[in-house]
Amino acid sequence: MTVEALQELLDDMSLAEKIGQMNQVIGSFYTGESVATGPMADKGFTEENIGLAGSVIGVSGADAEKRIQKGYMEKHPHQIPLLFMLDVINGYRTVFPIPLGQGAAFEPELSMRCARMAAQEAAVSGVHVTFSPMADLVRDARWGRVMESTGEDPYLNSLYAAAMVRGYQGEDLRKAGSVAACVKHFAGYGAPDAGRDYNTVELSEHTLRQFYLPAYEAGIQTGAALVMTAFNTIDGIPATGNRRLMRQILREEMGFDGVLISDWAAIEEMLCHGYCADRTQAAQRAVTAGVDVDMMSGVYAEQLTALVQDGKVPEALIDEAVMRILTLKNALGLFEAPFKDADEEKEKQIILCEEHRALAREAARKSFVLLKNEGVLPLSDKKKTAYIGPYVDSRNLMGAWSITGETKDVATLRESVLEQCADIDAVFCCGCPMTDSGRKLEGFLECTDEMVSAEEQQRMMDEAVEAAKACGQVVLLLGEDRRQSGEAASSAGIQIPGIQQELLDRVCAVCDQVAVVLFSGRPLDIRQIAEKAQAVLLAWMPGTEGARALVDVLSGRYSPSGKLPMSFPYCVGQVPVHYNEYPTGRPHVPGKDKDRFRSKYLDIPNSPLYLFGFGLTYTSFSVSPVVLDRDHMTKDEILTASVTVRNTGSVEGTETVQLYIRDVAASVVRPVKELKGFCKVTLQPDEQQNVRFFITEKELCFLTENGRWESEPGAFEVFIGTSSLADAPARFEYR
Ligand code: GLC
Numbered sequence: 001m002t003v004e005a006l007q008e009l010l011d012d013m014s015l016a017e018k019i020g021q022m023n024q025v026i027g028s029f030y031t032g033e034s035v036a037t038g039p040m041a042d043k044g045f046t047e048e049n050i051g052l053a054g055s056v057i058g059v060s061g062a063d064a065e066k067r068i069q070k071g072y073m074e075k076h077p078h079q080i081p082l083l084f085m086l087d088v089i090n091g092y093r094t095v096f097p098i099p100l101g102q103g104a105a106f107e108p109e110l111s112m113r114c115a116r117m118a119a120q121e122a123a124v125s126g127v128h129v130t131f132s133p134m135a136d137l138v139r140d141a142r143w144g145r146v147m148e149s150t151g152e153d154p155y156l157n158s159l160y161a162a163a164m165v166r167g168y169q170g171e172d173l174r175k176a177g178s179v180a181a182c183v184k185h186f187a188g189y190g191a192p193d194a195g196r197d198y199n200t201v202e203l204s205e206h207t208l209r210q211f212y213l214p215a216y217e218a219g220i221q222t223g224a225a226l227v228m229t230a231f232n233t234i235d236g237i238p239a240t241g242n243r244r245l246m247r248q249i250l251r252e253e254m255g256f257d258g259v260l261i262s263d264w265a266a267i268e269e270m271l272c273h274g275y276c277a278d279r280t281q282a283a284q285r286a287v288t289a290g291v292d293v294d295m296m297s298g299v300y301a302e303q304l305t306a307l308v309q310d311g312k313v314p315e316a317l318i319d320e321a322v323m324r325i326l327t328l329k330n331a332l333g334l335f336e337a338p339f340k341d342a343d344e345e346k347e348k349q350i351i352l353c354e355e356h357r358a359l360a361r362e363a364a365r366k367s368f369v370l371l372k373n374e375g376v377l378p379l380s381d382k383k384k385t386a387y388i389g390p391y392v393d394s395r396n397l398m399g400a401w402s403i404t405g406e407t408k409d410v411a412t413l414r415e416s417v418l419e420q421c422a423d424i425d426a427v428f429c430c431g432c433p434m435t436d437s438g439r440k441l442e443g444f445l446e447c448t449d450e451m452v453s454a455e456e457q458q459r460m461m462d463e464a465v466e467a468a469k470a471c472g473q474v475v476l477l478l479g480e481d482r483r484q485s486g487e488a489a490s491s492a493g494i495q496i497p498g499i500q501q502e503l504l505d506r507v508c509a510v511c512d513q514v515a516v517v518l519f520s521g522r523p524l525d526i527r528q529i530a531e532k533a534q535a536v537l538l539a540w541m542p543g544t545e546g547a548r549a550l551v552d553v554l555s556g557r558y559s560p561s562g563k564l565p566m567s568f569p570y571c572v573g574q575v576p577v578h579y580n581e582y583p584t585g586r587p588h589v590p591g592k593d594k595d596r597f598r599s600k601y602l603d604i605p606n607s608p609l610y611l612f613g614f615g616l617t618y619t620s621f622s623v624s625p626v627v628l629d630r631d632h633m634t635k636d637e638i639l640t641a642s643v644t645v646r647n648t649g650s651v652e653g654t655e656t657v658q659l660y661i662r663d664v665a666a667s668v669v670r671p672v673k674e675l676k677g678f679c680k681v682t683l684q685p686d687e688q689q690n691v692r693f694f695i696t697e698k699e700l701c702f703l704t705e706n707g708r709w710e711s712e713p714g715a716f717e718v719f720i721g722t723s724s725l726a727d728a729p730a731r732f733e734y735r
Pocket of ligand 1: 264
């Protein structure tokens with residue numbers, strides 16, 4: 001439709017129809033599985049407003065989408081099509097590594113390809129909008145939703161948010177295989193006090209803008225069609241009703257003119273926040289803040305009509321919101337093609353096709369981070385191998401947000417080993433249950449864990465120890481259950497379950513060739529694992545092809561190359577912890593200061609166990625000292641920083657060479673270093689390559705005391721290395 005036609009449509013709509021567009025409901029209202037009575041009626045849902053709702057959440061499947069769309073449009077006064085929205089976070093049916101694992105690949109373009117394939121599968125299944133990318137910066141491993149982020153660095157997160165938006169949306173939303181992207185959760189949701197989900201967020205304006213906003217903005221500048229509000233408060237006001245955050249920062253400063261959708265029931269939750277006295281005030285404050293769509297609280301549907309009729313909400317505000325919603329539907333081509341890509345035949349062809357599975361396997365391989373290796377990996381094909389642990393036969397490798405992924409599509413580790421190494425001399429045993437008995441696990445897709453008796457647990461453990469004794473090498477597959485991370489999965493403790501710790505202790509007591517493969521949705525306290533095992537390979541939640549990818553790497557066919565996108569703390573007492581911290585007035589340098597009065601703990605080190613950007617390979621690399629092509633630069637010049645990287649080991653490997661910059665003194669304090677570039681190089685043994693980074697004013701800009709994003713003259717240090725541990729910087733003057 002043309003803009004004029006959209007305007008004519010809007011002008012012809014009744015107030016009820018307009019407000020209907022701002023209401024999002026669950027699909028089961030249209031399939032009869034949910035009815036607008038009882039609790040749903042209390043939420044303000046009625047047959048009438050459901051019949052006018054503008055969008056649906058949670059429906060997937062071409063057949064279901066077509067049936068709902070057809071039935072709905074036949075009854076709608078203006079035959080305005082529904083928008084179908086769904087959480088496609090790390091894949092649709094072909095599930096890729098969780099976003100934190102994708103961040104470990106340090107390859108945003110790979111994630112763009114993953115998002116593209118996820119969009120293709122979702123689109124043929126009738127999905128129009130995905131609630132992704134999550135661009136929340138994270139520093140606290142206690143928060144279960146770190147799994148959905150790409151980590152602690154604003155620069156890396158910005159690259160990923162932009163890449164995922166490009167992947168989902170393609171060049172044109174009308175085109176087949178494109179879905180609209182929704183950047184979330186605006187803003188600062190990743191910084192809840194104490195790491196407790198939905199808790200208060202207290203960020204200074206400076207910290208919010210310097211660290212937390214850039215990734216959202218990157219997704220928005222890339223053209224994300226939607227933004228989702230966060231559950232938390234900013235400056236004491238819930239984001240969903242925060243006019244300054246949404247009108248001034250999001251829409252005016254960032255120039256976002258797409259659809260702003262609330263998070264689930266977030267409008268109604270402003271009553272619980274104590275920000276709204278009743279649902280009437282909640283509706284008024286949300287629509288005034290510029291929230292266009294009410295996700296499943298029913299408040300808009302119930303309250304807006306009277307507010308407009310009583311003159312408390314200008315109808316112009318409604319028109320503004322509805323025009324954005326109609327514009328999005330038009331951009332997707334839904335007025336001409338309300339079913340868009342939904343196609344049962346194409347579902348069969350595209351979903352889980354070999355190309356998608358191959359990419360999922362590549363993405364999983366590149367997500368793995370080798371944290372320790374004392375010669376155990378790759379596994380020797382001359383030794384008998386024991387694969388032990390609760391993940392040996394698990395298909396739950398897709399993470400907490402893989403709601404459309406199916407475990408039947410996932411090969412287990414045991415199956416993958418036998419599939420790839422049929423004649424392998426190996427034994428497999430579970431060793432222990434996933435979690436300690438009686439531990440309560442929740443999750444979107446409830447699954448009850450059968451309880452294992454103490455006798456059975458003892459038998460399992462004894463069997464595993466015997467297997468370890470009889471083999472020359474052990475792969476110990478441990479970690480969190482997938483339900484231990486994700487939404488509403490905050491945890492004060494971040495260690496593996498006690499029963500798994502016991503298995504680790506007993507296996508390592510009888511075998512000194514133990515490689516731990518760790519499955520997790522968050523950084524964990526793995527001091528014990530790192531101390532006892534000879535190798536530690538972090539697998540995150542690796543997705544549909546994760547187990548096959550693990551065998552690719554454990555066998556040595558592929559070398560691991562991942563780097564930590566989020567620091568692994570020494571222990572939970574350290575969090576929130578991140579590499580790009582401020583130096584403080586009393587920096588503590590281990591072993592270099594005798595002064596007691598330094599910024600340090602009495603009982604643990606300051607440094608995380610494994611820092612941002614760290615990860616080993618099966619080979620080794622040297623990086624020469626940084627060479628600058630000049631010792632000063634002005635704002636219009638480009639300074640070149642280079643190193644020579646050499647593969648000093650005996651096998652091919654891929655290293656991620658990282659550029660960090662420090663602004664030594666500025667009008668506000670600056671981090672000890674900040675990631676400003678990286679480059680992955682694959683080298684054969686003894687091969688070397690010159691790696692150059694170009695530093696412009698852009699890399700030196702920050703939020704100054706003037707509240708502007710600008711550079712300031714002064715001294716800068718340039719670090720180039722294989723992790724944020726890079727030292728021996730080169731120095732230059734910026735004039
Ligand atoms: C959830 C999450 C959000 C998700 C939405 C729809 O509560 O906070 O990330 O997209 O509801 O499922």
